[in-house]
Amino acid sequence: MDVRDLQVFLSVARHLNFTRAGEEVNLSQPSVSVRMRQLERDLGSKLFEQLGKKIALTEAGNLLVPYASRVIAAMDDARDAIDELQGLERGSLRIGASTTPGMYLIPRTVAHFKRRYPKIEIHLAVKDTRQIEEGVIRNELDFGFVGGHLAGDEVDVVPWMTDDLVLIVPLGHRLAGKRIVKPEDLSSEKFILREQGSATRAIVASHLRKYRIEAQAVMEMANPESVKKAVQNGLGIAFISAFAVESELKAKTLRAVKIKNLEIRRELKIVYRKDKHLSPAAKAFLDASQS
Secondary structure (H helix, E strand, C coil): CCHHHHHHHHHHHHHCCHHHHHHHHCCCHHHHHHHHHHHHHHHCCCCEEEECCEEEECHHHHHHHHHHHHHHHHHHHHHHHHHHCCCCCCCEEEEEECHHHHHHCHHHHHHHHHHHCCCCEEEEEECCHHHHHHHHHCCCCCEEEECCCCCCCCEEEEEEEEEEEEEEECCCCCCCCCCEECHHHHCCCEEEEECCCCHHHHHHHHHHHCCCCCCEEEEEECCHHHHHHHHHCCCCEEEEEHHHHHHHHHHCCCEEEEECCECEEEEEEEEEECCCCCCHHHHHHHHHHCC
């Protein structure tokens, strides 16, 4: 049985699509099919079945997923252990970050780290919190920086830094000239919200519910830059990380409004698998991110 076949199998199992799996593992769709047929011959069992135009995992396929994941994780850990013999002169890191840290915080750490350790390859994936934690659990990422914690007890969670969420409104908005507003002043407002799965959206909704306010979404955005543009164009108001809006507040192209008795503060976190072997490069990057 070829370890590469197991990598390809896990990709097909995630996407349930040979073409998309091929794109992920840099193989053509026919090559993916050949490898899956070979794996099925090696195991003596069908791993996928055709259901109309779609494919699905068979019972044997579902059974194989956790075992294949452990094999791939063990191989990655073996590579990391061997890389340790080379110190920090070689190796690679697969880092995940949810949108706020991924866009406004981690790039500075990456630049600093690369200046010090130029031979370490860094691959940074910026997705929502749920996707980052899933990537960590599947061992596709060595660790992740997230704005919330949604996963179960398969990961360790380490506090990283504090992030304040501020309410931003466009210039000329009825709330823009007020020094402080009451929570009930927001009940009739239209909100620009982040997408489902975003930690920012989850924590804002939780805080507003304490005042029996359900944010009326006029639109959903996948990243803070889109949120800021929508607010600047008068499409609604939004809660956003203070890290994301520093330049706009300084340039006075947006206004931040304080809310009486309502401060939304969250702890940004680092997450990694409990059974993950962290390489010297990984430990050095985590140290750099906390300095």
